[in-house]
Amino acid sequence: MCPMADLFDTAASESGPRAERPAPLAERLRPATLDDVIGQTHLLGPEGSLRVMLDGALPSLIFWGPPGVGKTTIARLLADRTGLHFVQISAIFTGVADLRKVFETARNRRANGQGTLLFVDEIHRFNKAQQDGFLPHMEDGTITLVGATTENPSFELNAALMSRAQVLTLERLSLRDMELLVQRAEKELGKKLPLDGPAREALQEMADGDGRALLNLVEQVAAWGATESVDRDMLAKRLQRRAAQYDKSGDSHYNLISALHKSVRGSDPDAALYWLARMLKGGEDPRYLARRITRMAVEDIALADPQAQTVCLQAWEMYERMGSPEGELALANAVVYLALAPKSNAAYAAYKAAMRQAGETGSEPPPKHILNAPTKLMKDQGYGAGYAYDHDQADGFSGQNYFPDGMKRPVYYVPVDRGFERELGRRLDWFVEQRAKRGKG
Known part of the structure; x- marks a missing residue:
């Protein structure tokens, strides 16, 4: 077996004028038409909701989905398809004065016979007053707004703005989508990636459903110049797995605790441990998990196994005494116990019924x-x-x-x-x- 260093071409480049650095792979592979977009078939397929909208006047839209799934690309292609001038801003870097200039330019453009598709990235970062500022310009047709957010619009966007726009959910790319993207990248690069089957799959898993992250990883692997096939273990040593998307105060926080709770309720200890691990890996406060796990014992096990509440309280106390990471094992024990305990919400249902009648x-x-x-x-x-x-x-x-x-x-x-x-x-x-x-x- 040859050492890892022998697999990679480390020869120095020849002297001479430096060639212009090509555009990043993600930019070179940016789709030219909606038909080129990989994924989001529920929106862009023949019967997709966005395809149907294109038969008439394009309404204002809110794209809700994780990073790297095509929100910006689709917005740009919609502008091309509908003949609107594309303007892109980010709520992170745009202030009130900048917005005034954008609206004024759009108003002048409209007077000259062309509409404006205003794409606002991270739109949920605008405050209420800033969000309200879009309303008159949406209503009089100065702009067609396409906002992009990774957070749940129901919680992050004003009701007035939501009532004037349609929310479209974009999904993280599947492994099948990721494979198609890798194949497209290989065609652009003019060579196959030097990965065996398991390593190729691991590369796609590392991107965690993010197409832009995947293309960045592909670019790194292609730059190695490997002369022999790289296996999964070697790939893991050369690349870092992308951190899973998790915001302790955002939508993913509530999605994962819901998944943990329902896995316990569904008596699936393996799934419950997986979601517990996902939250801990994401940096969730174990004390929050201890409280929610105890709530599960009260709500879903209750008097079918009164001992379950004691197990949870003891696990909570063990965590307080031992801290992380040792105390987290006590929480894992409690999760497994709850998942395998007999379930009953009879007392919970009785309490709610009594509260209703008391009122x-x-x-x-x-x-x-x-x-x-x-x-x-x-x-x-x-x-x-x-x-x-x-x-x-x-x-x-x-x-x-x-x-x-x-x-x-x-x-x-x-x-x-x-x-x-x-x-x-x-x-x-x-x-x-x-x-x-x-x-x-």
Whole structure:
């Protein structure tokens, strides 16, 4: 086996005038038409929603999706397709004075018979007042706005702006899309990448659904000048895996905690561990995870396994004592326990039903027989009269009514036939039967 250094051509370039550096591969491969765009077939396919829009006047749009999936490219191609002048700005670098100039130029352009497609990258970074500033220019046709955001527009954009634009979701590129992109890059480069099958797949995985990141990686690999096929391990040594997209205060934060919660609820410990790991790798605060994991025990396991809550609290305390990374294993243990525990939301559903009815019944007082009577006046008014002390009953159960007088007895709690709640169900059935026998239901 030859050493790694022998696989790569390290010969110095010949002396002489330096050739002009070619444009980056991502720029050279920028699609010239909408048909050239890889991915987003739900928008750009024959029946795609964006294709249908092109049959009429192009409305203002919001592109919502992760980085490197074609938001800027598609906006530019839409301008070409509709004959609009393309203007691109970024909310990060554009202030109020810059926006005024953009709108004024667009107004002059419109007076000369040409419209403007204004592409605003990172539009969610504009504040409310700045977002409101687009509205009159959208309404009078001065601009057709195409905004791009990686954050959920429902939370980050004004309702007024959202009502004047259609939101289109762009998806991260699939492995099939990434392979097509690599093939297109190889054609542009005029050579195949020196990667075996597993390494080629690993290269695509490193890009994490980001086409621009993939082309940057392809460019690096092509520059090695390898003379023999590179395997997966060697590729991993030469390249760093791209950090997964994760914003602890953004949309991906809520998506991943939702995935963790639903994996636990669905009794899948492997999936639950995966999403836990994704969040920890992304830098999530383990204390936030400890709190949410404990919430899962209360909401989704509850009385089917009362021990689950104790397991979560102990894991939380272990993390506080040990810190990272050792304490994170305690959280992983709790996640596995919850995923495999019997599930029940019966108590949660009962609590919500009781809260609803408590709001509907207003200020109905308790029945007088269960009220304390510390004064003679209260005794004279019947407080406490007829109360049956349950411990004095032979079976420890009086069967008295504890709801407001005149209120039809509701049923909130319906235990599931799983775990410890199966035993609670048997107890409840006995109480219901005894209450009916004694005619006090």
